Amino acid sequence: MGQVFVKSKKAELSLFFFIDALGWEVYKNNSFFLKGLVKDAKRLRTILGYSSACDPSIISGLLPYQHLHWSSFYYSPETCPYRWVKYLNFLPSRITKYQRVRNKLSQIIKKIHRFTGYFQIYQVPFKYLPYFDYAEKYSIWVKDGLSRGSTIFDEMIKAGVPYYVDDSAKADGDKLEDLRNSIENQEIRLAYCLLGKLDAVMHMKGTRHADVHDLMKWYDKELRQTIAVAEENYEKVNFFVFTDHGMHNVEQTFDLQKKIESLGFEYGKDYVAVYDSTMGRFWFQNEKARSVIQACLTELSCGRIVPDEELEDLGVYFADHMYGETIFLMHSNWLIIPSFMGLKPIPGMHGYHPDDPDSYASICSNMVLPENLDSIEQIYWLMLNELGLPIPKHEHIPGFVPRSDIKALWPKETTSPLKGKTL
Secondary structure (H helix, E strand, O other), X not given: OOOOOOOOOEEEEEEEEEEOOOOHHHHHOOOOOOOOOOOEEEEEEOOOOOHHHHHHHHHHOOOHHHHOOOOOEEEOOOOOOOHHHHHHOOOOHHHHXXXXXXXXXXXXXXXXXXXXXXXXXXXXXXXXXXXXXXXOOOOOOOOOOOOOOOOHHHHHHHHOOOEEEOOOOOOHHHHHHHHHHHHHOOOOOEEEEEEOHHHHHHHHHOOOOHHHHHHHHHHHHHHHHHHHHHHHHXXXXXXXXXXXXXXXXXXXXXXXXXXXXXXXXXXXXXXXXEEOOOEEEEEEOOHHHHHHHHHHHHHOOOEEEOOHHHHHHOOOOOOOOOOOOEEEEEOOOEEEOOXXXXXXXXXXXXXXXXXXXXXXXXXEEOOOOOOOOOEHHHHHHHHHHHHOOOOOOXXXXXXXXXXXXXXXXXXXXXXXXXXXOOO
């Protein structure tokens, strides 16, 4: 008889599945998802802003004012590397408004300047692009990826921990297939799997469309298969499915640009603004423009100016006003159209106040989650805890302290500020 070889298992694998926009409300509305495998699930508070703010916080444990990533564009004409784009302003708008043209130009800029991050000029007018630098010029998913602070990937590289991450534009199915191959080869200790299709579907169809249900069914099947492969190759498998933010259904739009332009001030001379999908961010060159524009914003019923004190509480106040001197935030379900992000309304959007019900993120696991896990940046501590790694001191970030209530609950016998190693 031939000899039978039994494949030995590796000791432990931690699977972190990031499903973009799997907010708490969407998770609850798809109760079949990983049913029978999930032991615990929690609602998590997101961060004011977009994925450009949330993702750096999840992988670093830092808030935007600490790692310096918030929105995509920030006012800094002296450091803008693509100022030459202004010479394309002669091109007719009937051509330059198309997203395909914009995507191609974004790729050209990215190649010329050797950007490695997620770079996109969206619908920012060519004549305005030279006013702005871009926060994520370089990939946050590699060593030293953040503008300030270290990430879980920096810590794993330092500790020699083998891991999987793929931030490419591959389809979710291809990423999961690649991950399963890495698991079968027993190459990794931790996986951070980025899955983005749900966000794209809900942007285009809203949260209640049948395609959302169908995609969640597909994720359920694919993740079950991936977890099963992991259990065949590792003695202990802990999995966590989480996200960065929820998704709101868009019901109303407002042309904020037109309203501000009607006040008679000159862009670039009196004020500068970025019109994100759900925020207007303003810098002022004189007090008259500041006074009149702020008064106008105060009167609008579609949103409100967020006070500096509230921005500070939310972790997105920048003393140097890097991302804006005045932040006007749209109310839930309202969209700025046209904006620098898009010209036409879409059914789903995020980037509203973190306390709006549809803004909340989610996390679920086959482990009991720490009782004080309540915000997305704490997922970083969860990953450290899984690996038994010490907390970075972030000595280059003045006054760095993990969130005060978390520090108070930090048991002396563990390396993580989350309660217990009951994970």
